[in-house]
Amino acid sequence: MYTELPATLVAELSLLLGTDGWRTDSTALDANAQDNSWRRQVPLAVALPCNREQVQAIVQACRAHRVALVARGAGTGTTGAAVPLQGSIVLSLARMNQILSIRPGDRCAVVEPGLLNGDLQQALAPHGLFWPPDPSSADICSIGGNLACNAGGPRAVKYGTSRDNVLGLVAVTGTGDLIRCGGAYTKDATGYDLTHLLVGSEGTLAIIVEATLKLTPVAVAQAGLRVLYRDADAAAQAVSRVMGQPVVPTRLEFMDARSLQLLRLNGADVPDAGAMLLIEADGDHDTLPYLLQGLANAAEGEGMLALDVAMEGAAREKLWAARKALSPALRSIAPGKINEDVVVPVSRIPALVSGVQALAAEFDLTIVTFGHAGNGNLHVNILYHPDDADENARAQAALPRIFALTLALEGTLSGEHGIGLAKRDFMAQAFTPETLMAMRAIKSALDPDGILNPGKVLPPR
Amino acid sequence: MYTELPATLVAELSLLLGTDGWRTDSTALDANAQDNSWRRQVPLAVALPCNREQVQAIVQACRAHRVALVARGAGTGTTGAAVPLQGSIVLSLARMNQILSIRPGDRCAVVEPGLLNGDLQQALAPHGLFWPPDPSSADICSIGGNLACNAGGPRAVKYGTSRDNVLGLVAVTGTGDLIRCGGAYTKDATGYDLTHLLVGSEGTLAIIVEATLKLTPVAVAQAGLRVLYRDADAAAQAVSRVMGQPVVPTRLEFMDARSLQLLRLNGADVPDAGAMLLIEADGDHDTLPYLLQGLANAAEGEGMLALDVAMEGAAREKLWAARKALSPALRSIAPGKINEDVVVPVSRIPALVSGVQALAAEFDLTIVTFGHAGNGNLHVNILYHPDDADENARAQAALPRIFALTLALEGTLSGEHGIGLAKRDFMAQAFTPETLMAMRAIKSALDPDGILNPGKVLPPR
Numbered sequence: 001m002y003t004e005l006p007a008t009l010v011a012e013l014s015l016l017l018g019t020d021g022w023r024t025d026s027t028a029l030d031a032n033a034q035d036n037s038w039r040r041q042v043p044l045a046v047a048l049p050c051n052r053e054q055v056q057a058i059v060q061a062c063r064a065h066r067v068a069l070v071a072r073g074a075g076t077g078t079t080g081a082a083v084p085l086q087g088s089i090v091l092s093l094a095r096m097n098q099i100l101s102i103r104p105g106d107r108c109a110v111v112e113p114g115l116l117n118g119d120l121q122q123a124l125a126p127h128g129l130f131w132p133p134d135p136s137s138a139d140i141c142s143i144g145g146n147l148a149c150n151a152g153g154p155r156a157v158k159y160g161t162s163r164d165n166v167l168g169l170v171a172v173t174g175t176g177d178l179i180r181c182g183g184a185y186t187k188d189a190t191g192y193d194l195t196h197l198l199v200g201s202e203g204t205l206a207i208i209v210e211a212t213l214k215l216t217p218v219a220v221a222q223a224g225l226r227v228l229y230r231d232a233d234a235a236a237q238a239v240s241r242v243m244g245q246p247v248v249p250t251r252l253e254f255m256d257a258r259s260l261q262l263l264r265l266n267g268a269d270v271p272d273a274g275a276m277l278l279i280e281a282d283g284d285h286d287t288l289p290y291l292l293q294g295l296a297n298a299a300e301g302e303g304m305l306a307l308d309v310a311m312e313g314a315a316r317e318k319l320w321a322a323r324k325a326l327s328p329a330l331r332s333i334a335p336g337k338i339n340e341d342v343v344v345p346v347s348r349i350p351a352l353v354s355g356v357q358a359l360a361a362e363f364d365l366t367i368v369t370f371g372h373a374g375n376g377n378l379h380v381n382i383l384y385h386p387d388d389a390d391e392n393a394r395a396q397a398a399l400p401r402i403f404a405l406t407l408a409l410e411g412t413l414s415g416e417h418g419i420g421l422a423k424r425d426f427m428a429q430a431f432t433p434e435t436l437m438a439m440r441a442i443k444s445a446l447d448p449d450g451i452l453n454p455g456k457v458l459p460p461r
Numbered sequence: 462m463y464t465e466l467p468a469t470l471v472a473e474l475s476l477l478l479g480t481d482g483w484r485t486d487s488t489a490l491d492a493n494a495q496d497n498s499w500r501r502q503v504p505l506a507v508a509l510p511c512n513r514e515q516v517q518a519i520v521q522a523c524r525a526h527r528v529a530l531v532a533r534g535a536g537t538g539t540t541g542a543a544v545p546l547q548g549s550i551v552l553s554l555a556r557m558n559q560i561l562s563i564r565p566g567d568r569c570a571v572v573e574p575g576l577l578n579g580d581l582q583q584a585l586a587p588h589g590l591f592w593p594p595d596p597s598s599a600d601i602c603s604i605g606g607n608l609a610c611n612a613g614g615p616r617a618v619k620y621g622t623s624r625d626n627v628l629g630l631v632a633v634t635g636t637g638d639l640i641r642c643g644g645a646y647t648k649d650a651t652g653y654d655l656t657h658l659l660v661g662s663e664g665t666l667a668i669i670v671e672a673t674l675k676l677t678p679v680a681v682a683q684a685g686l687r688v689l690y691r692d693a694d695a696a697a698q699a700v701s702r703v704m705g706q707p708v709v710p711t712r713l714e715f716m717d718a719r720s721l722q723l724l725r726l727n728g729a730d731v732p733d734a735g736a737m738l739l740i741e742a743d744g745d746h747d748t749l750p751y752l753l754q755g756l757a758n759a760a761e762g763e764g765m766l767a768l769d770v771a772m773e774g775a776a777r778e779k780l781w782a783a784r785k786a787l788s789p790a791l792r793s794i795a796p797g798k799i800n801e802d803v804v805v806p807v808s809r810i811p812a813l814v815s816g817v818q819a820l821a822a823e824f825d826l827t828i829v830t831f832g833h834a835g836n837g838n839l840h841v842n843i844l845y846h847p848d849d850a851d852e853n854a855r856a857q858a859a860l861p862r863i864f865a866l867t868l869a870l871e872g873t874l875s876g877e878h879g880i881g882l883a884k885r886d887f888m889a890q891a892f893t894p895e896t897l898m899a900m901r902a903i904k905s906a907l908d909p910d911g912i913l914n915p916g917k918v919l920p921p922r
Contacts, residue, residue, distance in 0.1 A: 103806070103808065104705055105701045105806075105807060106806040106807050107705070163657075173899055177898065177899065178893070179895050179896040179899045180892070180896055181892075181896060183872070184806040184871055185806050185807075185836070185838075185876075187613055187617060187804050187833070187838045188611070188804065189610060189612075189622075190875045190880060191900055192661070192900045192903055193624065193658055193662075194903075196624075196657040197653060197654055197657070197658045200650050201654075205653070217707040243566075244565055245678060246679070246680055284751065286748075286751040287744075287752070290745065290747040344646065345567040345644070346566060346567050346646075372648070376646050376648070411646060414649075414650040414651045415646075415648035415649065417650060419651060432641055434638035435640040435642060435655070438655060438906075438907060441906035442653055442655075442906050442907075443653075445899075446903075458652070
């Protein structure tokens with residue numbers, strides 16, 4: 001591990017990238033030291049390439065010197081995947097942020113990785129198209145970061161995650177080679193599927209330098225239902241019913257009783273209930289009422305307290321504002337938050353929710369559960385005061401129990417945040433040794449010297 | 462390369478598998494020697510394991526002796542992917558054909574690879590669910606084969622291919638290790654995506670022993686449009702318009718003028734036209750008319766001659782019977798047929814169709830083009846008489862030009878058939894040397910001794 005970069009490497013890269021592209025000043029180092037996990041490690045330098053050839057040259061130079069290289073988008077990830085280990089160079093894709101083409105006839109766009117998700121959506125709007133992944137950071141996160149972490153969001157239940165919405169990639173592997181896979185087409189049985197392999201690999205296999213994204217036409221009308229239930233179990237049963245009938249909702253969000261309490265404490269106009277579902281559909285003005293009726297029929301059942309239809313406009317905005325207010329509300333209750341994004345089969349949501357509440361009681365912690373129920377992807381938020389050493393210790397002790405519960409329910413560690421550093425050490429519980437060995441073999445195949453984002457995704461041997 | 466298997470290997474595997482599971486009689490060898498590509502090579506033995514432990518033991522034994530092992534489903538593939546090279550053992554999954562569970566609440570089924578696609582659909586029907594991949598061989602092809610080749614079919618335009626409809630796999634790699642990835646959930650950002658990597662790898666990376674399949678609720682109503690156009694270009698423009706609006710058709714099939722002529726020659730009731738689209742939608746009885754209207758609006762335009770609505774029942778059956786009659790009709794015109802399944806961006810379909818017709822003129826061949834236009838996936842059928850040496854030679858000479866045309870239009874070699882032996886030698890035109898090198902590295906990572914289906918997918922070095 002380097003504490004200082006080799007002089008020949010510095011000379012080569014500073015010449016290649018110029019003063020704007022090779023930064024070692026504290027402003028640049030600080031700005032690239034952490035992500036939204038609040039983990040922090042200052043890199044030795046920040047490289048800001050302008051094109052794929054520069055990315056190749058940087059990788060090749062780092063490979064020659066065995067220097068760790070951490071690809072970075074906008075730094076909004078929550079797992080530390082973009083936080084360097086000691087002795088690393090950060091490769092920021094901030095300057096590779098162009099839309100290379102929008103092809104409405106092929107329902108795709110070709111973009112550079114540093115482009116912000118929000119900027120892409122703005123550019124697509126005049127074409128009546130959108131790119132489905134909608135993490136809560138959509139305005140400020142990058143497409144490359146979305147792909148690297150397989151970002152999702154509420155719309156994934158109908159439109160899929162980042163992995164489901166990419167058709168092709170150009171990337172630089174750990175050998176410095178440029179590879180190209182997939183393209184502007186939606187069906188492909190030609191060779192190994194490198195495209196989907198790279199999505200979610202968090203910059204550990206290759207650095208994405210271009211992506212062909214699958215676009216979807218914007219539906220002309222949306223509408224939502226707000227459904228209150230006696231308890232979490234009744235709401236979870238309704239989720240199973242909704243997902244078992246033909247109308248796929250565009251969003252299907254679950255909030256437990258504590259989520260609703262927190263919303264009310266913060267002044268939101270939400271009635272008292274054991275749990276709530278927000279269920280949304282899209283279509284056109286003719287079909288939407290029928291779709292909504294299908295969803296409402298499925299939402300109704302044992303334990304339902306009330307169902308409100310919020311059609312387009314202000315009522316719908318208000319409904320979603322309540323959901324979006326939840327994350328800030330958590331921060332106002334407790335300054336410390338461990339936000340996990342576990343996934344279970346939809347039929348196991350009731351067991352997950354009740355299991356989490358049992359852990360909250362056992363560890364005397366406030367745990368708030370809400371999220372993307374249609375995908376079985378729930379955000380389990382352990383709230384605590386970092387200054388309270390005892391509560392802090394209980395929060396840290398509860399976390400592995402939540403993962404163990406999830407895995408016992410045949411679920412998995414992450415639905416949309418990724419692994420990074422935060423969940424890396426739980427990978428050995430999630431996968432058999434043989435499966436991890438296969439993942440390591442693939443890592444070695446594409447990054448034989450282990451220079452790309454070392455220490456992330458896979459646990460130390 | 463073995464011309465006879467090592468006696469110790471034979472002793473080990475015949476003891477392991479018994480007389481029903483270790484077959485060297487000519488009936489078994491002949492039955493496992495070819496696929497629907499009509500390529501043929503008799504294996505040295507056929508192993509028929511009953512469970513994953515036996516698959517592991519077979520792979521480990523073959524690895525110890527460096528014997529090539531070819532996984533085989535139902536042998537309906539068209540590329541020779543399941544045809545052994547000389548000196549191989551075929552591992553038939555015919556006896557591993559059980560449905561392990563159907564989980565309607567989780568919209569998934571867990572199955573063994575030898576299960577036939579048609580048998581799965583029958584078992585799902587009472588639950589109101591289906592598995593989307595619908596190759597024309599659906600009744601008699603296996604799920605494992607569908608996954609190995611990333612099979613598609615007409616429904617893929619709305620519901621995706623095999624790769625889009627698998628949630629998890631259990632597989633045995635070339636090291637004999639059992640790996641498990643994914644599961645009964647629809648969102649996953651946990652480690653490397655081995656699941657989608659194995660789909661389409663044609664048994665060259667691992668042998669699938671269990672699959673968790675994503676299921677879709679059956680829509681209550683379907684209806685179709687038959688639209689005639691002046692020429693292929695007008696029809697192809699309509700395809701772009703249809704795919705550019707929000708209603709996604711469940712099937713969008715294109716037939717060129719020669720396809721229609723062939724249908725008429727065989728007595729089908731199809732009017733004279735330059736090209737035809739069959740466009741289908743599904744939904745419920747309330748919404749379907751609106752969906753169909755949206756598709757009809759998009760289908761209308763310059764060069765459209767006639768549009769007929771065929772609602773449910775007999776009219777719809779008749780419409781699809783015409784489409785299904787096409788492949789047999791081809792065989793009646795000429796005994797030789799090279800059936801490719803190239804893919805281009807939807808906007809390039811007009812250029813593909815006119816380019817193919819130019820090649821037909823240049824090589825004085827009958828080439829019939831039809832297929833899954835919504836995915837840009839067209840079946841280009843070169844018809845010839847194998848006994849006519851000159852015509853045969855012209856057919857073989859036209860083939861690489863069709864691939865070159867496809868690649869020049871930013872397309873790719875295969876949309877749903879795979880590569881196998883048939884298109885292996887064109888891979889070096891489809892991918893850069895660096896990309897092929899990355900694929901080879903992944904092959905070596907999961908099958909270090911190269912025993913799994915050698916000689917397929919990747920071209921010889």
